[in-house]
Amino acid sequence: MAQTDETATAAPDAPAPPRRRRRTRKRTRARRVLLVCGGGLLVLALAAGGWAYWAYRHLEGNLGTVDIDRALGTDRPAPLPDGAQDILVLGSDSRDGENGDLAGGNTGGTARSDTTMVVHIPQGRSAATVVSIPRDTMVSRPACTTGGGQQLPAATRVMFNSIYTSGGPACVVKTVESMTGLRMNHYVEIDFAGFERLVDAMGGVEVTVDAPITDPYSGLRLPAGASTLDGKQALAFVRTRHGVGDGSDLGRIGLQQKFLLAVLSQLQRQGTLSDPARAYGVADAATKALTTDQELGSLTSLLTFAQSLKGLQPERMKTVMLPVVADRIDHNRVVADEAKAAALWLSLRENRPLPSTAPTASPSAAAHN
Structure with missing residues (x-):
């Protein structure tokens, strides 16, 4: 064909x-x-x-890390059997290096624990209790080992915020464990400059106060109502005490707890971390600001831990303060109210409701200009 x-x-x-x-x-x-x-x-x-x-x-x-476990050894409270976690969060007022121009100027490189919070997270990690320890509380410091390996003998009548200066993070953890009977599973420290950068990376943080605050020492001036604070203002906000309450550390604690809840709320709101550039900026600022124990001292570990807390909502966080009374020797200092403090720590160890005697800090109840 x-x-x-x-x-x-x-x-x-x-x-x-x-x-x-x-x-x-x-x-x-x-x-x-x-x-x-x-x-x-x-x-x-x-x-x-x-x-x-x-x-x-x-x-x-x-990320920076400290080897808390090595310095403390085995003489510590046992981990809670129900899987609860306790984290010691410390705000350091070091004025060394980049911090020298912040919050009052250089102090020769020394540092103190300006803010101390025990964060107790029960099993399930959907709720938390934050207990603030006033910085001017007189405590007994147990014998401890500094980060440099120096042995410090036990001491009585030591102001709490001076322990960081003399012994470093490990001695602060040792003291808190001795006070509470709780094993600190993790240690997290944030410094001044890092805190300021973190707030700026978030685009500021909105807080609401019931009364105006004016503090000539920190430079903070806030009207009553809602305000969005930049990093410098936020640092003044969590450190101010002359413009709130009776001018003592107790009013400052209320502001610090208020700010912590505001940050958590803002991070969980839609939009704060949905922008990749902003999310990376927040992560960069946060990791630069933090020093942690070695177990948390990797990005993978931090992300895993953060993921485990995804069910924790700010409204399920209870904020209280260590019950204290005026020190009889120095009225500018306070000491723990032993009976009430013991009841508070016991409630956390046994996962029971907080006692009614656990005080809450009210930052604006007696605010004055």
């Missing part, structure tokens, strides 16, 4: 018909497009992977 296809009647040396050449050009062009697109996707994938790796390594390198 005769062939009707054009190629069947063409001479052996005849050029390919034009229609075939057009199809070949189309195929060649298509291959080029696929190669270019595929190569571009590969480059983008490699670039994204390289960026992710760089970002991870950068954030990981920001």
Whole structure:
């Protein structure tokens, strides 16, 4: 049967018909497009992977750690049997280096624990209790080992915030464990400069106060109602005491607890971390600000721990203060109200409701100008 296809009647040396050449050009062009697109996707994938790796390594390198477990040894309270976690959160008022221009100027590189909170998270991690320890509480410091390996003997009538200066984080943890009977599973410290950067990276934090606050020492001036604080204002807010209450550390504790809840609420609201650039900025500022125990001292560990707290809502956080009374020897200091403090710590150890005697700090009840 005769062939009707054009190629069947063409001479052996005849050029390919034009229609075939057009199809070949189309195929060649298509291959080029696929190669270019595929190569571009590969480059983008490699670039994204390289960026992710760089970002991870950068954030990981920001973290500082302290070996609390090594310094404390085995003479510690046993972990709670129900899987509850206790975290000691410390705000350091070191004025060394970058902190020198913040909150009152340089103090020769010394540091004190300006803010101390025991965060108790029961099993299930959907609720928490935050207990603030006033910085001017007179306590007994047990014998402890500093980060540099120096042995400090036990001492009585030591002001709580001076323990960080003389013994460092491990001695503070040792003292808190002795006071509470709770084992601190983790240690987290944030410094002045890091705190300021973190708030700015978040785009500021909104707080609400019932009465205006004016403190010439910290420079804080806030009207009654809601205000969005930048990093510098936020630092003044959590450190001010002359503009609230009776001017003691007890009014400051109320502001610190209020600010903590405001930060948690803002981080959980839609939009704060949905922007990748802002989320990375917050992560960068947070990791630069933090010093943790070694177990939390990696980005993976921090993310895993944070993920375990995803069910924790700010409204399920109870904020109280260590029950204290005026020190009989120095009325500018306070000491623990032993009976009430013992009941508070026992309620946490046994996962029972807080006693009615656990005081809450009210930062604005007696605010004055």
